[in-house]
Amino acid sequence: PPVAQARTSPSAAGLALFFGVEFLCSRGRLVWLPRELSLLESEEWRPFADRDADGVKRMVTELGGLLFAAHPYDRSQGPSFSDAVFQLDFIHAIEVANHGLFQVRNLMAYEAASRMKVATVGGSDSSDPAVIGRAATVFLSDVRTQAEVVDAVLRGDVWAVELLDRLEKAPERATALRTGPARRDAGSRGRGRRRGGRQRNA
Incomplete structure (x- = not known):
């Protein structure tokens, strides 16, 4: 990723930028965010x-870092x-809100995250300014560095x-929005998926 170029771009003014790599695998997409940008460079x-x-x-x-499955049910x-995401026992999270997808695809991803107990x-x-921000990742505390995002x-x-x-x-949808997936044992706590209003580089 063009880390230095992105940071010096006029468009980056006032933005917190974090970086990762999307791997197009034979069965789907995985996104990796390292704790240290030096690994990318x-x-x-x-x-x-x-x-x-x-x-x-x-x-x-x-190399460490964070790995998540990107929109696993989007074809x-x-x-x-698709359901082979359940075999990815090494991922830390699943993208369950992607504004460009039909909602059923997002809900299927959410169900997978719930069952796998991942974040x-x-x-x-999207590159469309009108769409950016319509789906996002909310952090419970301020994050200012790449390492803080990953952690x-x-x-x-x-x-x-x-x-x-x-x-x-739909009643089942309301239930899903109120109930979050339990997380893995590494000090995690269940959080619900909320809608109403998280990019690889943000």
Whole structure:
């Protein structure tokens, strides 16, 4: 990622920028955020970018950081993990709010995160200024550094939010919005997925 270029861009004024790499694997997309940006700049991660989820797993084991599955039920941009996401026992979170997807795809991702007991994140996933911010990741405390972002998600101190164009009243949906996935044992606490109004680079 062009870290230095992004930071010096006039568009970056007043923004907190965090960086990661999206790996297009044979079955879906995985996003990695390292704790230290020096890992991106040294490109130590490149030998693992082989379209193989197992290779990405080895990278995270060696280099650390945060790994999440991006919109695992979206088939509009190529292969998706779909239910194979349950086999990814090495991920830390799942993107469950993506404004560009049909809501049923987001809800399927949320159900997977709930069952796997991993954190939920969200993102607009768009270059359209009108859409940016309609899906996001909320942090329970201020995060100012890349390491703080990674650590907050690893603790489960985040949840996904989304601004909907209309309200949906299905009872099962209301239940899902009030109940959050329990998290892994590493000091995490359950948080609900809220809607009403988290990008790889934000």
